[in-house]
Amino acid sequence: MKSAISQAATLMCGCSFALPVFAGEALSAKNIVPLVAPAAPECSQRQIQPLFSRYAQTTKKWTIRGSYRSFTDMELQEVDSFDGTSYDFELTAPLSERWQMRLYYPIQTEGDAQEIGSGDDVDIDGDGGMLDFPSLIVDYQFKQANSAGEYNLAAYLGFGTALDFLEVENKSAGSVDRMNHRGAAVLFGMKADKQLNHCWTFIGNLGGRYYWESDDIHPNGGSDVFFLLDASVAFIYAPQNAWAYPMIEVVYQGSFSDYNSLQVVPQVVVPIGEHLDINAGVSLGILDDGPSTDARVQMTLRF
Helix, strand or coil: CHHHHHHHHHHHHHHHHHCCCCCCCCCCHHHCCCCCCCCCCCECCCCCCCCCCCCCCCCCCCEEEEEEEEEEEECCCCEEEEEEEEEEEEEEEECCCCEEEEEEEEEEEEEEEEECCCCCEEEEEECCCCCCCCEEEEEEEEECCCCCCCEEEEEEEEEEECCCCEEEEECCCCCEEEECCCCEEEEEEEEEEEECHHHEEEEEEEEEEEEEECCCCCECECCCCEEEEEEEEEEEECECCCCCEEEEEEEEEECCCCCEEEEEEEEEEEEECCCEEEEEEEEEECCCCCCCEEEEEEEEEEC
16 A cells, blocks of 8 residues: 555656646646757858958858958067057959968058167058068868868968058157068968857968068067967857857967967957958957957958
8 A cells, every 4th residue: 555655646746847837727738838959059151250260161252351450569670569550451262162362461550659779659650561461372172071070171372572661750850761661471371160069160270471581570579581370269159140140269479489479359240131241359468479459340241
């Protein structure tokens, strides 16, 4: 008898947890709510562009990226504490399923800095970049992800040269000098991207740039011939039909010796229609080298 009573009590307790209770209503089958596991979110097929990292997967459309940058405490070979703004654009042209070409061009740079030799304040203005020359880069995707869990892998090779210069005006002496009026560099590296679980995407870049000629832009003094390592990783969350896509990026540039810049860059991308994205983020400098802050707004247009 105790066994039967115990079994009945166990059954009743189980039902009390499994079934909802409605005051003043008889329990019936229509009150039972089935337990259904939530469906996994569908993911966006948009190739959402971070501020720094580049996909290994080649683009299927012509793409223009234009960006505005506001930075503080930048350092170059002859000036320090450089606070300013700059504009640039990049055009990506698909050549085939595995090949694409990128044209990068710095448009305008201006700001205030301190001359290292004299300590005087200077104005900097011109249609050139700082560590970035106008460059032509070719990408080759040698591995394509054909199923979930696989990587896209690509290599790139490019050449950059100075086409313009930055004018440096000493506020105290009134003298004018030119900076970055000559220079040449080769750019090379590898890229990877992968679709992760729950609509996350990983992008990783590892490469470098070798300057065999430069003018006053070595970021920590020294020779006009130098090498910088470029490395970055980005993680993007992109469910389908989202009004904004958050991401986080970590960017390193340096030589592991006299110059090391590490930036953490939280950012958000807002899609506007089918062809346009607006990306905004603020990088925070972790190490002593490189800009202390670097705020960027980027427009990406596909057509």
